Structure formats: structure tokens, C-alpha cells
Amino acid sequence: MIERILIPMLLLIILPEVFLWWRLPHKEHRRRIPLSLTMSFFASVAMMGYTVFLALQPGFAPSNKLLLFAYLVLVGFFVVPKCIYVVCSMIGWGVKHMVKGRYNWGNLVGVIFVLLLWIVAYMGFFPGTSQLVVKHIDYSSPDIPSQFEGYTVTLFADAHVGTYDKTDNGFLRKTVDSINAQHSDAIIFAGDLMNVEPTEIYPHIELLSTLKARDGVFSVLGNHDYAEYIEADEAIKTANCREVVKLQKSMGWTLLNNSHRSIVRDGDSIIIAGTENWGDLARSPKRGDVRKAVEGVDSSRFILMITHDPVAWREKVIPGTHAQLTLSGHTHGAQFSLFGWSPLSLLGREWGGFYTEGDSMGRQRTLYVTTGVGALVPFRFNMPGEIVVLTLHKTEKQ
Numbered sequence: 001m002i003e004r005i006l007i008p009m010l011l012l013i014i015l016p017e018v019f020l021w022w023r024l025p026h027k028e029h030r031r032r033i034p035l036s037l038t039m040s041f042f043a044s045v046a047m048m049g050y051t052v053f054l055a056l057q058p059g060f061a062p063s064n065k066l067l068l069f070a071y072l073v074l075v076g077f078f079v080v081p082k083c084i085y086v087v088c089s090m091i092g093w094g095v096k097h098m099v100k101g102r103y104n105w106g107n108l109v110g111v112i113f114v115l116l117l118w119i120v121a122y123m124g125f126f127p128g129t130s131q132l133v134v135k136h137i138d139y140s141s142p143d144i145p146s147q148f149e150g151y152t153v154t155l156f157a158d159a160h161v162g163t164y165d166k167t168d169n170g171f172l173r174k175t176v177d178s179i180n181a182q183h184s185d186a187i188i189f190a191g192d193l194m195n196v197e198p199t200e201i202y203p204h205i206e207l208l209s210t211l212k213a214r215d216g217v218f219s220v221l222g223n224h225d226y227a228e229y230i231e232a233d234e235a236i237k238t239a240n241c242r243e244v245v246k247l248q249k250s251m252g253w254t255l256l257n258n259s260h261r262s263i264v265r266d267g268d269s270i271i272i273a274g275t276e277n278w279g280d281l282a283r284s285p286k287r288g289d290v291r292k293a294v295e296g297v298d299s300s301r302f303i304l305m306i307t308h309d310p311v312a313w314r315e316k317v318i319p320g321t322h323a324q325l326t327l328s329g330h331t332h333g334a335q336f337s338l339f340g341w342s343p344l345s346l347l348g349r350e351w352g353g354f355y356t357e358g359d360s361m362g363r364q365r366t367l368y369v370t371t372g373v374g375a376l377v378p379f380r381f382n383m384p385g386e387i388v389v390l391t392l393h394k395t396e397k398q
Contacts, residue, residue, distance in 0.1 A: 002071075003055040010048055013079055016086040017044050040082070047074060060196050060229035061376065065163065069125075069378055076121035076379075084117060085110035124336070124381035130171055131384035132373065134178055137354075139366065139390055141324050142397040143302040147265040153304070154182045154213070155388040157190035157329025158222070158372030161208075162200030169204060175373050175387065176207055182389050186263070186272065187213040189253070190329035191222025191308030195376045196229045198243040209251040215263050217253045220274040221245075222308040222330060223284040224376075256306060258292040270392075271303045273323065278316055279309035279330070288312050290320040310350040313367045318359055326367045327390075333371030337382040 002009065020037060054062060054071055062068050085107075092106015144151075156179060164172050179187060194200045201208075211217050227240035248255045256274025263270050271294070278288030288307060297303060305323035307313065309330045317326050331351040334344045344351035355367040373385035 001060050001068075002051060002057075006051065006055045009051050009075075009079075012083055013044050013047050013051065016082045017041055019086050019090065043078065047079060050074070059231070065165070072377060072379065073121070073125055076125060077118060080121075081114040081117045084113045088113060120381050124379040128380040128382070128384070129375075129378045131380065132171070132174055132178060132387065133384050134182070134387045134389060136389045136391070137368070138393055139325060139368075140393040140395045141302065141364070141366075142395050143300075143324050144392050144394040145265070145268040145270065145302065146394050147268045148263075148270055148302075148392055149394045151186075151265075151270070151392040152182070152184040153186045153188055153327075153390045153392070154179050154184040155188045155190060155327050155368070155370055155390060156373050156386075157308070157370050158192040158332060158374055159189070160192060160195050160224070160374040160376050161204045162195030162197075163374055163376060163378055164204070166203035169207065171385070172204060172374075173207060175385065176211060178387055179211060182387070184213050184389060186215040187211055187217040188272075188306055188327060189217065189219040190306055190327055190370065191220050191277065192224045192329065192372070193219075193222070193248070194224055194244065196224070197227060198240050198247060201244070201247050205247065205251060211251075211253075217251075218261065218272050218274060218306065219248055219253045219255050220306045220308055221255070221257065221277055223277050223279055223281065226277065226285050226287075228283040228285065256293070258287075258289040260293055260297060260303075269301070271297050271301050272306070273297070273303055273321075274306040275312065275316070277308050278312035280311050284309060288316055290316045290323075294321050294323065310367060310369045313350065313355075313365075314357075318357065318365050322361075322363065324364070324366065326365075328367065328369045329372050331369060331371060332375055332380075333383045335375055335377070335380045335383050342383070 017040065050071060054067065088106040088110030089104065092104040092109065096104045161172060225241065225244045227237040230237065245255055254261060257276050260271050260273035263272060273293045275288035275290055275293045277285050294303060299322055303321065303323040305317055305321065305326040307317060307326060307328055310328040313326050313328065317323055331344060333352045334342045336343060342351055350367055350369050352369050352371045357365050359365050370388050371383055371386055373387065
């Protein structure tokens with residue numbers, strides 16, 4: 001992960017130091033270098049060494065999670081705030097000379113921004129990663145059989161269990177306990193069980209196997225579950241993906257790889273279908289086949305579709321099926337929210353909550369995107385991990 005952004009990170013660390021030294025105005029001042037500037041310089045050199053060290057580690061992320069977490073904390077508390085301060089100072093310096101003022105007010109603005117960034121970093125790295133909410137939402141459709149009025153589904157996604165180990169999985173245990181406490185008719189996992197490789201799942205098999213629901217646990221694979229984040233040949237990636245499939249089945253989960261299951265109540269039924277991943281990122285395989293997932297399903301049936309990446313909803317689900325409700329994850333809500341706003345809003349894509357579209361047949365198509373429970377990067381600011389309890393309701397046809 002770090003090696004892909006090595007040069008930008010090194011520049012991010014060193015360029016602010018260049019500016020700070022350049023701003024020493026007189027030669028006599030340069031002979032008496034402030035202690036704070038000296039400490040900042042050596043800290044930046046050490047940070048550059050740390051960056052290079054992590055970039056040389058094999059794999060997408062170091063096996064020692066503490067190494068990556070410590071690095072990210074240093075970036076959040078030291079590197080980024082310093083860059084923001086320097087940018088503010090540079091702008092203030094330019095404005096000062098333009099208006100021929102006495103003070104560089106950019107320095108004060110920079111200090112304010114640094115304080116705000118420290119608050120965000122602290123809240124995101126520490127209490128933010130341990131927060132978990134349970135959302136109760138309702139979905140109504142005239143296509144839901146009357147026997148399924150009040151049917152409940154507990155949805156979670158993006159567990160990223162590789163972020164935890166067996167001795168430090170308190171958040172994962174809280175997640176599992178909270179899901180079971182809902183006593184839902186079905187549990188749905190919308191993909192990304194691991195970070196990089198299936199060995200991350202081994203310490204948590206016993207815990208994840210305790211997930212229980214009346215009609216079972218249904219799951220799909222996310223982009224991380226295909227082992228695309230390791231540097232290896234395709235045979236190894238394929239073997240790792242097969243291991244993920246094997247592990248999910250061993251936990252009693254029903255993995256829906258372009259397939260479906262029928263849930264029966266009093267002679268009527270609904271369909272829970274799931275596709276393999278379909279995304280538009282470099283490491284996001286395009287293996288989802290929605291037509292295969294609903295092959296043989298009558299057009300009058302209610303279909304609850306699971307697909308990890310919400311991109312597939314518009315590109316595949318709407319044009320390729322009549323699935324009334326689709327559940328996805330993947331986005332994490334950018335793991336950042338400010339007064340309900342996420343940076344993903346700028347992309348104009350579905351990133352969290354309900355979305356509804358009408359299709360060419362005049363049918364209402366609905367997507368719900370959960371912002372997930374975990375993450376590879378342990379940071380969440382005002383975007384807590386979430387479990388979604390969805391209750392189905394039948395409405396009369398108009």
C-alpha cells in the first residue's frame with residue numbers, strides 16, 4: 001500500500017521543511033536555528049525513514065498491524081497538519097506582501113486548522129473505530145408476499161477481520177453479539193470479510209460461526225475477498241479465493257456466487273440472490289453475473305439482491321433483472337462524515353442509505369448501501385460502524 005504512494009508521501013513530508021527553512025529571513029537567524037525547527041527537521045527525517053521501511057515490506061499491508069496503525073497516526077497528527085499549516089502560512093505570506101501588511105495572518109489560520117485536524121485525527125483513530133450503531137429501517141413493496149409482512153433481515157458488510165487478531169477482537173465480538181441480538185429471520189453479509197489473505201480469517205472462525213438466524217446467514221464476496229491485494233500469480237490468488245469460499249461455508253454461511261435461494265413461508269416465497277463482485281476499480285474483479293443469479297426465477301417473485309459494490313446496481317442489476325431491492329456495502333461512507341456530508345457525495349455515486357429509481361417497465365427499484373462495520377485503515381470520523389436491521393412490509397398495488 002505505502003509503496004504505491006511512496007514518492008508523494010516523501011514529498012509531503014519534506015516540502016514543508018524546505019519552506020520552513022527558507023522562511024528563516026536573515027543569515028544571522030540561520031546561525032541560531034530555533035530548537036523547534038531542529039526537532040521538526042529530525043522528526044521529518046525519521047518519518048521519511050519509516051515511510052521507506054513500510055514501503056519495503058512485502059504485501060499490500062505489513063503483517064504487523066501495529067506498524068501500519070502507528071504510521072497512520074503519525075501521518076494524521078504530524079505530517080498532514082504540518083502541510084496544512086505551511087500552505088496557510090504560504091498563502092498568508094503572499095497576501096501580506098500584496099497588501100503590504102505587517103502580519104502574516106495565515107500563521108494564525110494554520111494553527112486553527114492544525115487544532116481542528118488534531119481533533120479529527122484523535123476522534124477518528126481512537127473512539128471512532130470502536131463505535132457501533134444498529135439502524136432499524138423499513139422497506140415497503142407491493143411485491144412482498146403477505147406471508148412476509150414484518151420479515152426482518154440484518155445486514156452488515158466490510159468486516160475486514162484482518163484488522164483484528166484473536167486477542168484483540170473486542171469490536172468484532174461486539175458486532176457479532178449485536179447481530180445475534182436482533183433475532184432476525186435472515187442475516188446478510190455484503191462482502192469484504194478479509195483485508196489481504198484468508199489466513200486473517202482463521203483466528204475468527206469460531207466467533208463468526210456463532211452468527212445464527214432462522215433462515216440462515218447469506219453472503220457474497222467483496223473485492224478484497226479475491227486476494228487481489230497480494231503480489232502473486234493468478235494461481236495463488238485463485239487458491240486464496242477458494243479458501244475464502246471454503247471458510248465461509250465451514251462457518252455455516254450460504255455463499256451466493258451468482259446464485260439464489262428461495263425462502264418459503266406458508267406456501268409462498270421470496271428470493272435472496274447474490275452476485276460475485278462487480279466494480280470499476282483496478283483491484284475490483286468484474287465477475288458478477290446477475291442473470292445467472294436469478295436464472296429460473298419468475299418475474300412475479302420478490303427478489304432481494306446482494307452485490308458488494310453499489311456500482312453494480314445501475315450497471316447490472318437494473319438492466320439485467322427485476323430485483324426490487326438490492327443491498328450493498330463497499331463504500332465505508334469514506335469513513336468520514338461532517339454534519340451528514342461525506343466526501344463521496346462529490347463523486348455523484350450511491351455511498352450510503354436508500355436510493356430509488358424507476359425502470360423502463362415503470363417498476364420501482366431500490367438500493368440500500370450500508371457504510372459497513374470495519375475497515376482496512378482503522379479510522380472512522382463521525383461514520384461509526386453500522387448494523388442495519390431491515391423490516392419488509394407489504395403495500396397494496398396501486
